[in-house]
Amino acid sequence: MRVITYLAGVGLLGCATLVQAAGNPAEGKEKAAACGGCHGENGNGAAPIFPKLADQHASYLFKQLSDFKTQRRVEPTMNAMAEPLSEQDMHDIAAYYAAQPITAENGETNRLGEKLYRSGNPASGVPACTGCHSPEGAGNPQANFPQLHGQYAAYVEKTLHDFKAGERANAMMRTIAAKLSDAEISAVAEYVSTLK
Ligand code: HEC
């Protein structure tokens, strides 16, 4: 249904980049006033448990807010925050955060994490993360593969455990996370946080 609405929207606007056309960052900044306490005023996360939203693809941010609203993605705080948002609010907020610069995390490159990210683990059947999230961790907005570079390691670790336990929806990531050991999860989380 969402796909049909999306395609209809693209047709209507005669525009290939619906999200850019639909979201108003200035409006989004005002609508995001209630988000700053946790995600930071510019989307760089007030603490490592609050994911950075800055510089993330607007299409991905919009999808997550929709998923929280419909409780496809279950997390009580965010389910409550997304509940009152309209589709236009979500587009505007997504456009605002997508336009903010992300603050990189400094630290040594985690070598085990780097190996896993770039080559996967052939022995356990884990694919390389680069295939979808790109070598620089920039993701792919068309395919809705999120950007990972600079994200807090604590959040990445938590969300990979959620995929692994089947607590966060997404067939692709559940299948991959199910094959990751706890040590691999910590290593790759640390690696992406320092990826620039
Ligand atoms: C009380 C703290 C809090 C507030 C306020 C809050 N969030 Fe969140 N947000 C979180 C937490 C915690 C998570 C991680 C959820 C999880 O672990 O799945 C999150 C996750 C998200 C994500 C998913 C990020 C990703 O990388 O997948 C988005 C998007 C988001 N929040 C947007 C918002 C917006 C927009 C608002 C304001 C309308 C908001 N949040 C307000 C705590 C908060």
Ligand code: HEC
């Ligand atoms: C086949 C494509 C694919 C591969 C390969 C892949 N991912 Fe993902 N990943 C996705 C998709 C799609 C999502 C978005 C899920 C959603 O919409 O909730 C995602 C989401 C994530 C997230 C959540 C980001 C956030 O902000 O909440 C993390 C972390 C992640 N992937 C890490 C990895 C790691 C680490 C690897 C390699 C071991 C990997 N992914 C390999 C497709 C992939």
